Amino acid sequence: MSQYVLRRLMIAIPSLLGISVVLFVVLALAPGDPFSELATNPNVPPEVQAALRAKFGLDDPIHLRYLHWLNAMLHGDWGFSFVSRMDVDTLILQRLPATLYVIGSAQILALLIAIPVGVYAATKPYSLFDQIANTLAFVGFSLPTFFTGILFILIFSVTLDWLPFVYTTDIKGTGIRWVLEMIRQAIMPVAVLGLFQAASMTRFVRSAMLDVIRLDYVTTARAKGLGQAKVIVKHVMRNAMIPVVTLIALQMPAVFGGAIVTEQIFRIPGIGSLLISSILSNDTPVVMAVTFVFACLVVLFNLIADVLYGWLDPRISLR
Amino acid sequence: MLDKELRSMIGKVKDGRMDRRAFIKRMAAVGLTAPLANQILALGGVAMAEGASTYKPTKRGGGGALKLLWWQGPTLLNPHFATGTKDQDGSRLFYEPLACWDPDGNMKLVLAAEIPSIQNGLLAADGKSVTWKLKPGVKWHDGKPFSADDLVFTWQYAKDPATAAVTIAVYRDITVEKIDDLTVKITFPQPTPFWADAFVGAGAGQILPKHLFADFIGSKSREAPTNLSPVGTGPYKFVEFKPGDLIRGVINPDYHMANRPYFDSLEMKGGGDAVSAARAVIQTGEYDFGWNIQVEDDVLLRLEKGGKGKTVYAVGGDTEFIALNFTDPNVEVDGERSSMKTKHPLFSDPAVRKALSLLVDRESVKKAIYGRAGRTTANFLNGPEKFVSKNTSWEFSIEKASKILDDAGWKPGADGIREKDGKKLKLLYQTAINGPRQKTQAIVKQACQKAGVDVELKSVVASVFFSSDVANPDTYPKFYADIEMFQIPLSQPDPSQHMRRYLSTAVATKENKWQGTNFPRWVNKDYDAAINAADMEMDPVKRAALYIKANDLMWQDTVFIPVQHRLKVEAAANNLRPVISGWANETDNLFDWYREE
Numbered sequence: 001m002s003q004y005v006l007r008r009l010m011i012a013i014p015s016l017l018g019i020s021v022v023l024f025v026v027l028a029l030a031p032g033d034p035f036s037e038l039a040t041n042p043n044v045p046p047e048v049q050a051a052l053r054a055k056f057g058l059d060d061p062i063h064l065r066y067l068h069w070l071n072a073m074l075h076g077d078w079g080f081s082f083v084s085r086m087d088v089d090t091l092i093l094q095r096l097p098a099t100l101y102v103i104g105s106a107q108i109l110a111l112l113i114a115i116p117v118g119v120y121a122a123t124k125p126y127s128l129f130d131q132i133a134n135t136l137a138f139v140g141f142s143l144p145t146f147f148t149g150i151l152f153i154l155i156f157s158v159t160l161d162w163l164p165f166v167y168t169t170d171i172k173g174t175g176i177r178w179v180l181e182m183i184r185q186a187i188m189p190v191a192v193l194g195l196f197q198a199a200s201m202t203r204f205v206r207s208a209m210l211d212v213i214r215l216d217y218v219t220t221a222r223a224k225g226l227g228q229a230k231v232i233v234k235h236v237m238r239n240a241m242i243p244v245v246t247l248i249a250l251q252m253p254a255v256f257g258g259a260i261v262t263e264q265i266f267r268i269p270g271i272g273s274l275l276i277s278s279i280l281s282n283d284t285p286v287v288m289a290v291t292f293v294f295a296c297l298v299v300l301f302n303l304i305a306d307v308l309y310g311w312l313d314p315r316i317s318l319r
Numbered sequence: 320m321l322d323k324e325l326r327s328m329i330g331k332v333k334d335g336r337m338d339r340r341a342f343i344k345r346m347a348a349v350g351l352t353a354p355l356a357n358q359i360l361a362l363g364g365v366a367m368a369e370g371a372s373t374y375k376p377t378k379r380g381g382g383g384a385l386k387l388l389w390w391q392g393p394t395l396l397n398p399h400f401a402t403g404t405k406d407q408d409g410s411r412l413f414y415e416p417l418a419c420w421d422p423d424g425n426m427k428l429v430l431a432a433e434i435p436s437i438q439n440g441l442l443a444a445d446g447k448s449v450t451w452k453l454k455p456g457v458k459w460h461d462g463k464p465f466s467a468d469d470l471v472f473t474w475q476y477a478k479d480p481a482t483a484a485v486t487i488a489v490y491r492d493i494t495v496e497k498i499d500d501l502t503v504k505i506t507f508p509q510p511t512p513f514w515a516d517a518f519v520g521a522g523a524g525q526i527l528p529k530h531l532f533a534d535f536i537g538s539k540s541r542e543a544p545t546n547l548s549p550v551g552t553g554p555y556k557f558v559e560f561k562p563g564d565l566i567r568g569v570i571n572p573d574y575h576m577a578n579r580p581y582f583d584s585l586e587m588k589g590g591g592d593a594v595s596a597a598r599a600v601i602q603t604g605e606y607d608f609g610w611n612i613q614v615e616d617d618v619l620l621r622l623e624k625g626g627k628g629k630t631v632y633a634v635g636g637d638t639e640f641i642a643l644n645f646t647d648p649n650v651e652v653d654g655e656r657s658s659m660k661t662k663h664p665l666f667s668d669p670a671v672r673k674a675l676s677l678l679v680d681r682e683s684v685k686k687a688i689y690g691r692a693g694r695t696t697a698n699f700l701n702g703p704e705k706f707v708s709k710n711t712s713w714e715f716s717i718e719k720a721s722k723i724l725d726d727a728g729w730k731p732g733a734d735g736i737r738e739k740d741g742k743k744l745k746l747l748y749q750t751a752i753n754g755p756r757q758k759t760q761a762i763v764k765q766a767c768q769k770a771g772v773d774v775e776l777k778s779v780v781a782s783v784f785f786s787s788d789v790a791n792p793d794t795y796p797k798f799y800a801d802i803e804m805f806q807i808p809l810s811q812p813d814p815s816q817h818m819r820r821y822l823s824t825a826v827a828t829k830e831n832k833w834q835g836t837n838f839p840r841w842v843n844k845d846y847d848a849a850i851n852a853a854d855m856e857m858d859p860v861k862r863a864a865l866y867i868k869a870n871d872l873m874w875q876d877t878v879f880i881p882v883q884h885r886l887k888v889e890a891a892a893n894n895l896r897p898v899i900s901g902w903a904n905e906t907d908n909l910f911d912w913y914r915e916e
Binding site for chain 1 (some may be wrong): 384388394395397400402480481483484485487488491538541546547559561562563564565567586588589590591592595598599602603605606782786787831832834
């Protein structure tokens with residue numbers, strides 16, 4: 001087992017290096033530069049732009065810039081944003097709470113919907129409930145979040161005037177009022193994102209359940225006279241959840257990475273909106289850091305999933 | 320003519336035979352506006368008027384919170400590093416200049432005690448120096464006194480190339496010396512008709528505290544903690560900053576202006592897009608003020624119906640234009656396209672340029688796209704009013720354009736596209752990706768088609784189009800197209816900087832890495848002479864005439880086809896009384912904002 005984990009770890013390190021090289025090269029080759037706004041400003045002579053480029057090392061050859069970045073990164077220096085002239089890690093830490101809160105809540109909402117609905121639908125395949133759940137799931141993941149987001153805003157903010165549509169980190173009030181306001185402003189983004197995730201997850205849970213529910217040992221359990229609830233929960237769900245747990249583990253990076261579209265629509269100051277604004281302003285150090293963190297999380301959770309598999313099914317780690 | 324009349328009027332004001340307000344009214348009647356009328360008075364020996372304030376509250380504070388929505392949030396709070404106006408706006412909440420511009424382009428005192436004029440002896444008659452008196456008793460937010468040292472320091476800070484300040488051009492060539500604690504003298508290397516640039520306005524004028532920045536000048540400039548947590552003299556004190564997302568401030572109880580500010584706290588929220596910002600202010604009233612609402616007018620009109628807010632407009636000098644390429648973008652000479660060694664194959668015939676100008680339907684563009692936010696124009700230079708030519712006119716006529724082309728020998732071929740000497744009238748028309756611009760492209764293309772001119776449209780991502788990236792072929796200064804459309808903001812109430820861009824010495828070429836500002840690559844000796852003369856001309860009337868002449872030369876040669884004179888559009892709650900100037904940043908007059916109860 002420990003050998004298996006070690007082997008996996010050894011694979012993870014070169015993958016991360018490879019990912020960082022690709023990201024760096026792509027960003028370096030991408031058009032646009034962080035000082036484009038200065039180009040039309042008559043107060044900024046070309047010398048200043050050139051000085052800024054030199055100061056930030058933009059004129060060095062790519063491989064030197066990459067080595068410099070890698071060295072800094074190994075020393076825990078994430079670089080600093082060209083646009084904010086602020087350390088990238090501070091910038092990311094500032095954005096993390098909103099992302100974790102909103103996207104995390106949406107994931108929990110998705111699970112709370114997907115597991116019961118998926119399980120129940122699988123126990124009664126092709127029943128009326130199953131068909132309704134299936135239809136809704138299809139509608140749910142066919143509608144993009146930018147559409148449902150604007151629809152929600154039009155209904156709940158503009159027409160009904162119930163909920164605010166600008167998410168703010170600066171809420172007046174303390175104690176219970178603050179908590180209530182935090183919940184109130186998160187309702188729409190969490191609902192939009194949660195329902196979208198729930199739709200695809202429901203389908204997944206349902207099919208995982210269906211795979212297991214037909215196996216012989218389930219029939220045996222039933223034949224032994226166990227109650228329906230006990231069979232489903234103890235025998236079927238437990239085994240059906242193995243791939244579902246993996247799916248959730250692999251979706252964890254998304255929780256940290258934020259939901260770009262939803263964050264833009266509701267002005268949530270999360271990682272997703274940081275990424276998009278950095279891309280738009282060609283703030284390469286921030287884009288590099290955010291995407292690299294994202295890559296690390298993907299690799300890490302893949303590793304966790306692999307290890308979990310090995311633990312759940314020892315045959316895998318022996319191979 | 321005007322010259323003589325003006326001089327006698329200035330004389331009358333000087334002798335007290337004519338009231339200042341009457342003078343400005345008369346100026347307006349002959350087509351000059353307040354900013355220049357004022358500068359004329361100043362240079363004629365009469366003090367520049369301070370803009371009248373509309374501020375009503377009779378005590379400081381008590382106005383609650385002010386909620387501002389900037390759809391592009393400020394990303395740093397050092398005005399001398401600002402990338403774009405959003406950063407100037409954010410830092411201007413806390414830092415202040417000596418003076419700023421009000422909606423009419425009048426000078427409004429902020430940290431200065433008096434407006435310099437020849438009469439009060441603060442402005443040198445030869446235009447080579449100006450002396451500023453500072454308000455006594457002003458304190459930085461940390462309690463340290465504000466003094467002349469801070470101005471001298473700000474100048475040293477900004478002019479140091481190692482600091483890499485974006486305001487360097489304003490401070491590089493001047494000298495700032497301290498006379499006493501409350502007096503500084505600025506010396507210019509040459510007569511400077513527009514002397515109110517350094518330390519004035521939000522763009523370059525914001526003054527930094529020496530005691531907090533002294534250790535962070537030059538190459539250490541990035542490390543200053545105060546880059547992100549400003550300590551200024553402004554109406555609001557800094558509380559919190561999250562780049563791109565949020566700025567918070569609270570009232571400065573020691574503010575140096577009586578009864579100001581009105582609001583107890585303020586919040587500037589960033590992010591999102593212009594349409595939803597308009598919605599949050601105009602329709603739902605979640606925010607008090609929305610910045611730079613670039614939204615089609617019919618959308619705004621719809622939001623305004625029964626909404627909680629309205630749109631607010633400010634007139635400046637921004638012009639949306641189509642530029643014509645005077646060189647050939649399709650031929651490479653010594654590894655350079657659009658080289659100065661070539662001539663544009665179609666535009667070298669002035670008839671083609673004239674005809675193209677007749678094919679741009681400004682009225683339709685206004686009606687379909689800009690609405691209340693645009694005015695049709697024939698001029699490249701649209702403000703301040705004093706500099707705006709009355710000699711030009713525009714027209715939309717497919718028939719006339721066709722006739723001009725017919726007369727010049729451009730005959731329609733088998734495919735309906737005009738041609739002459741084997742050259743087809745085919746144009747590549749590029750712009751930055753942007754809804755209104757792409758719609759304008761469509762309107763122009765349609766009219767051109769009817770006249771037998773084939774137009775191919777191209778749009779480039781704004782971050783590429785406006786970049787200085789030498790390696791990219793799609794930037795606007797490279798101009799690898801026949802015509803291109805965009806806008807260059809006129810950021811101060813004076814055209815000198817703006818018009819210097821098209822000097823023949825400023826042509827963008829491979830040699831200067833396309834950093835030259837003359838991207839149409841138009842060369843005209845008369846234009847150069849007029850601009851260079853205007854730069855030194857201390858007589859305001861002659862100076863205005865020179866800029867009008869320069870504008871008319873561009874019009875005669877059809878260097879630019881001006882499409883719209885664009886106004887600033889903002890959204891404000893119905894009860895908010897914002898003070899917005901086309902010559903200033905949105906937050907520049909924030910000390911005068913209040914709410915009608």
